[in-house]
Amino acid sequence: MTKKKPLVVVTRKLPEAIETRMMELFDARLNIDDAAMSKQELIEAVKVADVLVPTVTDKIDAAVLAHAGPNLRLIANFGTGVDHVDLQTARSRGITVTNTPDVLxxxxxxxxxxxxxxxxxxxxxxxxxxxxxxxxxxxxxxxxxxxxxxxxxxxxxxxxxxxxxxxxxxxxxxxxxxxxxxxxxxxxxxxxxxxxxxxxxxxxxxxxxxxxxxxxxxxxxxxxxxxxxxxxxxxxxxxxxxxxxxxxxxxxxxxxxxxxxxxxxxxxxxxxxxxxxxxxxxxxxxxLPHMGSATIEGRVDMGEKVLINIKTFVDGHTPPDRVIEGLL
Known part of the structure; x- marks a missing residue:
């Protein structure tokens, strides 16, 4: 019997190569028009997702995480900073958070x-x-x-x-x-x-x-x-x-x-x-419009780290870029 692929909700448009690999590996819901999700859309996403892939534009606070469904176990952030994610609430709900260090x-x-x-x-x-x-x-x-x-x-x-x-x-x-x-x-x-x-x-x-x-x-x-x-x-x-x-x-x-x-x-x-x-x-x-990390190479490298973190987690292992609260 084929193992069910995890539902991965991606909040923003990512490099084409990364989105393609997302579709191959997971049951991925992509953001085709790249409009930032509203709070209500984020709430609907965490209700159903196994994995959420947010960016710095998405405020994943306690009010959003309060609606997280039982299947949400990983927030694989596309970016290094995680100040937009309520790490304490995520931890209390048993949700692992990862980021993409080094590549930027x-x-x-x-x-x-x-x-x-x-x-x-x-x-x-x-x-x-x-x-x-x-x-x-x-x-x-x-x-x-x-x-x-x-x-x-x-x-x-x-x-x-x-x-x-x-x-x-x-x-x-x-x-x-x-x-x-x-x-x-x-x-x-x-x-x-x-x-x-x-x-x-x-x-x-x-x-x-x-x-x-x-x-x-x-x-x-x-x-x-x-x-x-x-x-x-x-x-x-x-x-x-x-x-x-x-x-x-x-x-x-x-x-x-x-x-x-x-x-x-x-x-x-x-x-x-x-x-x-x-x-x-x-x-x-x-x-400048928050473009410090805006290189093609950097964005692809970020996406590859997200993929590795999700795949490692789904396979039952600790993802390499797990964020530990207090060690930022």
Missing amino acids: TEDTADMTMALILSVSRRLAEGERLIRKGEWAGWGPTLMLGHRIWGKRLGIVGMGRIGRALARRAKGFGLSVHYHNRRRVHPDIEEELDATYWESLDQMLAHVDVVSVNCPHTPATYHLLSARRLKLMQPHAILVNTARGEIVDEPALTRMLADGEIAGAGLDVFEHEPAVNPKLLELQNAVL
């Missing part, structure tokens, strides 16, 4: 470095000048930015992405400083020539570029509060490719407008996809 590291580090360069050298402003037809030719004082060679980079969160960024930063002549929950191994510090700051407050006051690379957890919500942002030097810039909730966005916006901080490069926002209208008016802010 290099892509996100590339984007972070690109934002550092873009803000420092005013690349987005220059591009807009050209498109508006307002460029009258080269001038010795036109579009002056700042060189990054010889500056200090402060990394908030020295995990995989933070370390990948540090390696790139060294190549651009930046000296690497970092704050982390735990100091990294001395071998890593030596490799990266990185200076550890136990006090985030002190690091913010001494660096020229601040990059946010830590996960969003209850402990890191508004980690860069208005008080901490005010510790940054007026010529400093802030780059965030992690999660918008880590930075007090209204405070950052006010400080950018008042020139208390020189610039910001943001790939994530506190209430995305909504963006503070005042941010949109600022020339010293480079804004």
